[in-house]
Amino acid sequence: MTQHLPPPPPIDFSGDALFLDFDGTLVELADRPDGVVVGEQLIAMLHALSDRLDGRLALVSGRDIATLDGFGMDGLAIAGSHGAEWRLADGTMSETARPPGMDDARRQFERFAETHDGVLFEDKPLGAALHYRLSPEWGEECVALAENLARSHGFHVQHGHEMVELRRAGVDKGVAISDILERAPFAGHRPVFLGDDVTDEAGFEQVTRSGGHGVLIGTMRATAANFRLPDVNSVNEWLDRSLRN
Ligand SMILES: [Mg+2]
Structure with a gap:
């Protein structure tokens, strides 16, 4: 196990496709799933980043798309429900069905x-x-x-x-990232994925396979990520600093 991972380089706005987990990565975890605080500043920053990346920004969350839209994320590409559904910024949707049982x-x-x-x-x-x-x-x-x-x-x-x-069964964040990477405007770009939870490891593995890199958020642990940021604050600062470059 790697003991130390460096912070990620700034976003390359011409080459990168940015995939972002939501809870524990962009916003602090809350005691109740509906208790998270989503600031106006974060919403504005994500839309600005998506614009700078020509639409190559997607949220990749365990939450469903409708809930994230309700937090002000409508207009962004979103893979929701741990990869069981996705929607691109132009409105293109994946096929989804509630599983029997x-x-x-x-x-x-x-x-x-x-x-x-x-x-x-x-x-x-x-x-x-x-x-x-x-x-x-x-x-x-x-x-x-x-x-x-x-x-x-x-x-x-x-x-x-x-x-x-x-x-x-059979879907995870890695599968969703791979699906989205096959489509415009993401195709042909280098995927960068930020996430904090064990569910994000499938995403780290997928972006590495696709020539990109994973960024672990939180304390060091066994991970497929190549870089690390310690907490939600440092993620927001990294995004903000990249945007000001
Ligand atoms: Mg998370």
């Missing part, structure tokens, strides 16, 4: 959250999640329930920061 999982997750204090249920267009940040003592049971449901329905279990999520 998800309604059963949704009901069971919802019932678990109702009967366990501090556990939050999150319904997603293409998946379902339990958040236990407010009561980590239920974490193990949340994970066990998710794993049971994944076995019965053939879902993928996604582990996150004090949350567990079920989604369709």
Whole structure:
């Protein structure tokens, strides 16, 4: 394991295609998924970066596209729901379908959250999640329930920061980045992906395969990224500094 990763070079506005995770990368993690603070300055900066990159900026998030649009991200390219759906800036959409069995999982997750204090249920267009940040003592049971449901329905279990999520198998952030990279205006450019979570490792691996590089956000750990920034603040500064160059 690499003990040290340097900070990334500034964005190359003629050559780079920029892929950005959202929670924990652009905005601080919150106790509740709807509790994040998305400042006007961040929204303006992302749109300015997208313009400078001729549209080659995409958010790559576990959240669904509609939620991110609601945060002021409409008009940007977005891969949502851990790569299960994407939309380009010109409105082109991927094919998406809610996987069979998800309604059963949704009901069971919802019932678990109702009967366990501090556990939050999150319904997603293409998946379902339990958040236990407010009561980590239920974490193990949340994970066990998710794993049971994944076995019965053939879902993928996604582990996150004090949350567990079920989604369709066979998609991840790397697959979404690869899909988007095949399309204009991203095609032929060098992908750079910033992310903080274990779910972002598939993205780091994909951008490396495509000749680009990954940037880990947070403390050092085993990672496929080549660069690192320590926190959300330093990401915002790096983006802002690149924009002023
Ligand atoms: Mg994240």
